[in-house]
Amino acid sequence: MKPAVDIDVDEIMERYPGRPEYLIFLLQDVQAAFNYISPEALALICDYTGVPVSQAYAAATFYKSFSLEPKGENLIQVCLGTACHLKGSGLIAENLLRRIGLDEPGTTEDLKYTVETVNCLGACALAPVAVVNGAYQPKVTSPKLMKAVEKLGAE
Amino acid sequence: MQVTAKDSADLRLGSLEELEKLRSELRAAEDPDQTKIIVCHGTGCMANNSPAVTRALREALAKAGQDIKVMPGIKTTGCHGFCSRGPLVIIKPMNIFYQQVKADDAEDIVQKTILNGEPVVRLLYVHPQTKETIQTTEDIPFYSGQQRVVLQNIGQIDPTDIQDALKAGAYAGLAKTLTTMKPSQVIEAVTKSGLRGRGGAGFPTGVKWSLAAKHKGGQKYVLCNADEGDPGAFMDRSVMEGDPHAVVEGMIIGGYAIGADTGYVYVRAEYPLAIRHLEKALADARAYGLLGQNILGSGFDFDISINRGAGAFVCGEETALMRSVEGKVGEPVPRPPYPSDKGLFGKPSVLNNVETWANVSRILDKGADWFASLGTAKSKGTKVFALVGKVNNVGLVEVPMGISLRDIVMKIGGGVPGSDHFKAVQTGGPSGGCLPWKDADLPVDFDSLIEAGSMMGSGGMIVMDDRDCMVDVAKYFLGFLEEESCGKCLPCRLGVPRLRETLTRFSKGEGTLQDIDDLYSMAEAIKAGSLCALGGTAPNSVLSTLRYFRDEYEAHILEHRCPAGVCKDLITYSIDPEVCTGCRACARACPQGAISGEKKKPHAIDESLCIRCGMCMESCKFGAIQVS
Numbered sequence: 044m045k046p047a048v049d050i051d052v053d054e055i056m057e058r059y060p061g062r063p064e065y066l067i068f069l070l071q072d073v074q075a076a077f078n079y080i081s082p083e084a085l086a087l088i089c090d091y092t093g094v095p096v097s098q099a100y101a102a103a104t105f106y107k108s109f110s111l112e113p114k115g116e117n118l119i120q121v122c123l124g125t126a127c128h129l130k131g132s133g134l135i136a137e138n139l140l141r142r143i144g145l146d147e148p149g150t151t152e153d154l155k156y157t158v159e160t161v162n163c164l165g166a167c168a169l170a171p172v173a174v175v176n177g178a179y180q181p182k183v184t185s186p187k188l189m190k191a192v193e194k195l196g197a198e
Numbered sequence: 199m200q201v202t203a204k205d206s207a208d209l210r211l212g213s214l215e216e217l218e219k220l221r222s223e224l225r226a227a228e229d230p231d232q233t234k235i236i237v238c239h240g241t242g243c244m245a246n247n248s249p250a251v252t253r254a255l256r257e258a259l260a261k262a263g264q265d266i267k268v269m270p271g272i273k274t275t276g277c278h279g280f281c282s283r284g285p286l287v288i289i290k291p292m293n294i295f296y297q298q299v300k301a302d303d304a305e306d307i308v309q310k311t312i313l314n315g316e317p318v319v320r321l322l323y324v325h326p327q328t329k330e331t332i333q334t335t336e337d338i339p340f341y342s343g344q345q346r347v348v349l350q351n352i353g354q355i356d357p358t359d360i361q362d363a364l365k366a367g368a369y370a371g372l373a374k375t376l377t378t379m380k381p382s383q384v385i386e387a388v389t390k391s392g393l394r395g396r397g398g399a400g401f402p403t404g405v406k407w408s409l410a411a412k413h414k415g416g417q418k419y420v421l422c423n424a425d426e427g428d429p430g431a432f433m434d435r436s437v438m439e440g441d442p443h444a445v446v447e448g449m450i451i452g453g454y455a456i457g458a459d460t461g462y463v464y465v466r467a468e469y470p471l472a473i474r475h476l477e478k479a480l481a482d483a484r485a486y487g488l489l490g491q492n493i494l495g496s497g498f499d500f501d502i503s504i505n506r507g508a509g510a511f512v513c514g515e516e517t518a519l520m521r522s523v524e525g526k527v528g529e530p531v532p533r534p535p536y537p538s539d540k541g542l543f544g545k546p547s548v549l550n551n552v553e554t555w556a557n558v559s560r561i562l563d564k565g566a567d568w569f570a571s572l573g574t575a576k577s578k579g580t581k582v583f584a585l586v587g588k589v590n591n592v593g594l595v596e597v598p599m600g601i602s603l604r605d606i607v608m609k610i611g612g613g614v615p616g617s618d619h620f621k622a623v624q625t626g627g628p629s630g631g632c633l634p635w636k637d638a639d640l641p642v643d644f645d646s647l648i649e650a651g652s653m654m655g656s657g658g659m660i661v662m663d664d665r666d667c668m669v670d671v672a673k674y675f676l677g678f679l680e681e682e683s684c685g686k687c688l689p690c691r692l693g694v695p696r697l698r699e700t701l702t703r704f705s706k707g708e709g710t711l712q713d714i715d716d717l718y719s720m721a722e723a724i725k726a727g728s729l730c731a732l733g734g735t736a737p738n739s740v741l742s743t744l745r746y747f748r749d750e751y752e753a754h755i756l757e758h759r760c761p762a763g764v765c766k767d768l769i770t771y772s773i774d775p776e777v778c779t780g781c782r783a784c785a786r787a788c789p790q791g792a793i794s795g796e797k798k799k800p801h802a803i804d805e806s807l808c809i810r811c812g813m814c815m816e817s818c819k820f821g822a823i824q825v826s
Contacts, residue, residue: 107509168281
């Protein structure tokens with residue numbers, strides 16, 4: 044989950060024409076490359092597409108996949124889709140947050156962990172599901188998930 | 199068998215004849231008796247490590263090398279649907295069905311089945327009730343009860359190989375359309391087929407198209423709604439992953455029918471594999487002259503691009519989706535004007551869901567009359583459901599419209615674990631409702647479901663058992679919608695949280711019967727006043743659970759009791775001293791230090807310290823933790 048330092052915003056902008064309808068494409072690519080959207084990057088994108096900063100800010104805060112703050116080194120997603128909810132994912136998320144020391148989904152101060160809850164990963168046969176740095180944890184339990192997260196800390 | 203080509207220009211098919219010639223060459227080049235190993239690479243099986251199985255099978259085949267007369271091909275496909283049994287491996291042409299296959303099983307599959315034609319018995323499916331071992335796909339009740347139209351090629355073809363799709367009949371409907379039909383005839387056929395939108399609302403597709411087609415000339419757009427946001431639903435993802443060409447073909451046909459030259463697919467960003475397969479399908483279709491300029495030499499131009507969603511449930515609403523494609527905040531706008539008059543970039547536009555587009559391909563291939571012969575009088579065709587929750591066979595099923603809930607859940611779904619009935623079946627996602635066991639014989643079609651207080655929705659079907667609390671379920675959906683409301687209109691922005699707050703009080707054993715009456719009046723106001731369907735349908739989860747499970751609400755309010763044992767504030771955890779072995783696992787797991795007891799002696803929970811996090815229950819291997 045480390046930002047790729049060898050890419051700059053100019054390179055990303057070259058991928059698309061400088062028109063307002065490409066705002067979301069650009070925000071997505073910047074988010075993917077840097078793990079968040081910095082004020083500087085947002086300003087560059089606005090200049091390029093001709094979208095006012097107020098509107099770009101509205102879009103960047105409206106959509107859930109954009110973050111204006113850097114995310115943690117490790118990303119843990121807990122699925123709260125209906126099938127997972129029925130199988131106790133709400134408690135699993137709560138227990139994980141308590142263990143990591145967060146009051147709600149977000150990033151720890153030391154930027155080590157980001158915990159997100161997601162609406163549905165569509166892997167309902169594996170419910171409850173969590174994803175730790177991209178790896179699916181099928182039929183997860185609180186103890187199993189905590190063990191997986193502790194392993195990250197040890198590395 | 200790959201037909202080799204010198205360069206991409208050679209691949210272009212200039213006419214219907216060239217397409218059909220290629221198709222018959224491809225089919226002739228294939229030996230139907232040759233053994234093939236099919237491995238499911240749908241998201242469910244992949245998450246269960248099916249790529250490792252594929253690698254192990256390749257290695258085992260290479261190792262067996264000279265002993266094998268004709269080397270079988272390994273084909274990776276989209277989702278076979280039986281996700282709870284994954285990873286799945288099928289051996290063709292015998293159709294031997296292997297389930298829960300691990301990389302370590304590869305050796306046995308090659309040695310026994312490939313070399314000697316014998317099944318590996320331990321990998322076969324065992325019927326959970328009759329205990330009978332079943333060898334082939336078609337004999338498994340999960341499959342034999344289905345009727346596959348949209349999913350017909352999924353699990354059969356390699357979705358990244360256009361030649362494999364062509365062998366299975368891809369683009370036959372398009373070729374017929376472009377060479378023998380006028381646009382108005384295409385709309386007539388779709389209208390006659392009785393196809394209704396599979397995204398949830400069930401609007402007649404042919405009518406929608408004719409509204410856009412009546413604007414003569416000028417820029418128009420065709421869009422595919424692949425922003426499958428309903429929790430517990432993954433039909434559209436599986437179609438895009440497993441047979442992307444069916445969607446592409448349907449959209450080109452739609453573009454021809456309404457006079458559009460540009461299409462957009464708006465896909466949820468959480469579906470990376472679907473996006474990859476779609477991108478590949480679009481590139482291949484262009485190379486073969488099935489997409490782009492002068493398709494199949496007909497003079498018709500049409501191209502498609504992909505927009506990735508950015509995480510907003512409301513973008514599944516058509517006007518919000520179009521704003522998002524324009525690069526803006528995805529907020530709905532009032533209708534009229536309808537998108538068929540003023541849609542994307544202010545131009546006439548037609549938006550249909552993934553499954554609808556796939557159905558269009560089938561209808562134009564097999565005919566409107568064939569499609570109209572499936573299903574019920576007012577709901578034609580089939581519907582794909584994601585059958586999930588408390589059901590034995592979790593997965594993707596396709597059934598004719600009008601089938602009963604009982605047949606889907608108890609026959610195809612194999613019933614509810616540890617019970618002879620379901621408590622409720624939730625359909626329609628957050629916009630839908632819960633249907634009780636007494637309605638098990640309800641025919642599943644657009645109109646019956648609405649009458650019963652739910653809706654078809656895009657196809658999520660969540661089975662609930664007696665341990666699921668209906669107050670909690672309604673509260674869950676309201677919490678979801680509160681989070682996802684775009685906030686533009688007041689009834690939704692403020693009304694949904696009020697509903698949720700009332701239910702939260704119920705879940706704590708607070709509230710009065712007057713609150714139930716208030717729920718009804720708030721629900722009415724939210725339904726009437728909301729700008730889009732997100733708010734307009736938001737009260738359904740409350741209304742349907744009140745309609746069928748009012749006693750459960752009353753138990754919370756009047757008796758301060760959660761009969762299902764879910765609502766945290768109304769339950770207590772205890773340890774059954776008869777079952778407890780004193781292993782201390784729960785005491786170690788308890789974050790509160792609320793569990794004490796001597797080693798190897800029954801433990802006890804100090805209720806005053808307990809925060810009801812459930813850690814003890816999850817860590818107990820003996821099932822000694824009770825909830826009451």
